Amino acid sequence: MSGSGAREPVFPTRQSLQVMKSKLKGAQIGHDLLKRKSEALTKRFREITRRIDEAKRKMGRVMQIAAFSLAEVTYAVGGDIGYQIQESAKQARFRVRTKQENVSGVFLPQFESFTVEGKDDFGLTGLGKGGQQVQRCRETYARAVETLVELASLQTAFVILDEVIKVVNRRVNAIEHVIIPRTENTIRYINSELDELDREEFYRLKKVSGKKERDAAAAEVERTKKEDQKSQSQNDEDVETHDVLGDQDNEDVIF
Amino acid sequence: MAAPASEYKDRQLIAVIGDEDSVTGLLLAGVGHVNPPPDAQKNFLVVDQKTDNAAIEAAFDRFTDERKDIAILLINQHIAERIRHRVDSYTAAFPSLLEIPSKDHPYDPEKDSVLKRVRRLFGE
Numbered sequence: 001m002s003g004s005g006a007r008e009p010v011f012p013t014r015q016s017l018q019v020m021k022s023k024l025k026g027a028q029i030g031h032d033l034l035k036r037k038s039e040a041l042t043k044r045f046r047e048i049t050r051r052i053d054e055a056k057r058k059m060g061r062v063m064q065i066a067a068f069s070l071a072e073v074t075y076a077v078g079g080d081i082g083y084q085i086q087e088s089a090k091q092a093r094f095r096v097r098t099k100q101e102n103v104s105g106v107f108l109p110q111f112e113s114f115t116v117e118g119k120d121d122f123g124l125t126g127l128g129k130g131g132q133q134v135q136r137c138r139e140t141y142a143r144a145v146e147t148l149v150e151l152a153s154l155q156t157a158f159v160i161l162d163e164v165i166k167v168v169n170r171r172v173n174a175i176e177h178v179i180i181p182r183t184e185n186t187i188r189y190i191n192s193e194l195d196e197l198d199r200e201e202f203y204r205l206k207k208v209s210g211k212k213e214r215d216a217a218a219a220e221v222e223r224t225k226k227e228d229q230k231s232q233s234q235n236d237e238d239v240e241t242h243d244v245l246g247d248q249d250n251e252d253v254i255f
Numbered sequence: 256m257a258a259p260a261s262e263y264k265d266r267q268l269i270a271v272i273g274d275e276d277s278v279t280g281l282l283l284a285g286v287g288h289v290n291p292p293p294d295a296q297k298n299f300l301v302v303d304q305k306t307d308n309a310a311i312e313a314a315f316d317r318f319t320d321e322r323k324d325i326a327i328l329l330i331n332q333h334i335a336e337r338i339r340h341r342v343d344s345y346t347a348a349f350p351s352l353l354e355i356p357s358k359d360h361p362y363d364p365e366k367d368s369v370l371k372r373v374r375r376l377f378g379e
Contacts, residue, residue, distance in 0.1 A: 049373050056370065059355065060362035067358035070280045082279040086301065089287025095267040096326045111326060111351075115285065134283070141284035145269065152327040152351040155369055159348045162372070 006178075007186040012193030020190065024183040031175040038168045040104045045161045048154055055151040059144075066144040069137040076133040092116070094142065096149055101157075106164045111153040113146050266326035266349060270318040271299040272311065273331040276358045281329065298325065302334050312338050318350065325350045332367070333360040343368050 010016040074080060096111040269286040271278050278301050281287075290296045300314040315338060318328050332354045335342045345352055345368070354369075356362035365371075 049377070052369065052373065056362070056367065063356045063362070066280055067276060070276055070283075071358075080275075082275045082301075085279050085282045086287075086299070089282045089297075089299070090289050092268050092288035092298070093285035094269065096269060097267060098264065098326065109348075137280065138283045138285075141280045145281060145284045145286060148329060148353055148355065149269070149327065152353050155353060156348050156351040158369065158373075159346065159351075162376070163348075 005185045006182050007189050008182060010186060010190070012190040012197075014194065017187065017190045017194070020183055020187045024180065024187065027175055027179050027183060031172060031180065034168055034172045034175065037104050038165060038172055041106065041161060041165050041168065044103050045158070045165060048158050048161065052151070052154045052158060055147070055154055059147055059151055062144045062147050066137075066140045069133070069140040073133045073137045077129060081134075094145060096152075103161075106161065108157040108160055109153065110157070111149045113149045265324055268298050268325050269327045269329060270322075270325045270350070271329045272302060272314055272318070272334055273299075273329065273355070274334070274357050274359070275301050275303065277329075277331055277355065296322070298322075302331070308337050312341055315341055319345060319347070319352070327351050327353060329353050329355050331355060331357040331360070332362060333357060335368075336366060339366075343371075 008020070010020070093116050094113060095116055096113050098109045099112055100107045101110050102108075268288050269281070271281050271286065273281070278299050282299065286298070288298045296317075298318070300311070302311060311334060315328075315330075318325050326349070328350045330342070330352065335354050342352065342354070352368070354367050
C-alpha cells in the first residue's frame with residue numbers, strides 16, 4: 001500500500017510527481033555509477049593486498065640479508081659502531097617524496113625515495129678498518145629501505161582504499177535500500193492520491209449531474225402537476241360558471 | 256575522501272623505532288635526521304631491554320601525531336608487540352606505519368597489524 005513506508009514530505013501534485021520521477025532516474029544512474037566505481041576500487045584493492053603480501057615476504061628476506069651485512073661490518077670493524085653512527089647522524093640523506101596516483105577519482109599517494117646530495121654524515125665510519133664492509137652494508141640497507149618505502153606506499157594505498165571503498169559501498173547501499181524505495185514510495189503515494197482526486201472529481205460530477213436530473217425530473221413533475229391543475233381549474237371554471245339568472249334548477253328549454 | 260595534499264607534501268623523513276642493530280643499519284642507509292637545536296629531536300629511537308613501554312609509546316605518539324615531517328614510521332615487530340594495542344588502533348594513512356623484522360626476531364606475518372586486517376577483510 002502506498003501509504004505505508006517512508007516517503008518524502010511532498011504535496012501530491014502532478015508537478016512533484018515529475019520531480020520525483022526525475023529524482024528516481026537520477027538515483028538509479030548514480031547507483032549504477034557508484035557501483036561501477038566500487039567494483040573498480042575493489043579490483044585495485046585486491047591487487048594491492050596481493051602485492052602487499054608479496055612485498056612483506058620480500059621484506060623479510062631483504063632485511064635478513066641487510067642484518068647479515070651489518071654483522072659483517074661489526075666483525076670487520078672489530079667493535080660496535082652503533083653508538084658512533086647514532087651520534088653522527090645529522091641530516092637525512094635518504095628521503096621520500098609523495099606522488100599522487102588517480103584511481104577512479106581517488107588519489108592514492110605513492111612514496112618515492114630520493115637521495116639528498118650533501119655532506120656525508122658517516123664519512124669517517126670504518127676509516128680505520130672495514131671501510132669496504134661499511135660501504136657494502138650501506139648499499140644493502142639503502143636497497144632494503146627502498147623495498148620498505150615501496151611497501152609503505154602499498155600499505156598507505158591499502159589504508160586509504162579501504163576507507164574509500166567503505167564510504168562508496170555505504171553510499172551504494174543507501175541509494176539502493178533507502179533513497180530508491182522512498183522515491184518509489186512517494187511516486188506511488190502521489191499516483192494514488194491523484195487517482196483518488198480523479199475518482200472524487202468523477203463522483204462529484206456524477207452527483208451533480210444526478211442532482212440536475214433529479215431537479216429536472218422534479219421540475220417536470222411540478223410542471224405537469226401545474227398543467228393538470230390548470231386544465232382542471234379550467235374545467236372547474238367551465239363547470240362552475242353559474243347561471244347569473246339563478247334559474248339553474250330549471251331545465252333548459254330546448255325548442 | 257582521500258587525504259588532502261597538504262597532509263603529506265611536507266612529509267619527507269623516515270622514522271625508526273627499533274633495536275640497536277636495525278637502527279644502525281637504517282641510519283647507515285641515510286635516514287637519520289636530527290632537527291637543528293634548540294629542540295634537537297631525533298627521528299629514531301633505540302629500544303633495548305631497559306627501555307620501558309611508556310618511552311616507546313611516547314616516541315610512537317611523537318612520530319605519528321606531533322611531527323608533521325615523517326612519511327613512514329618503521330618499527331621492529333617485536334617492539335610493536337610491546338605496544339600492540341597502540342599499533343593495532345593506529346589507522347591513519349600518514350605517516351604510514353610499517354612493521355619490520357629485526358635480526359633476532361624473524362618476521363611473523365601473523366602478528367602484522369595490516370596483514371591482520373587483510374585477512375579479516377577476506378575472511379580467512
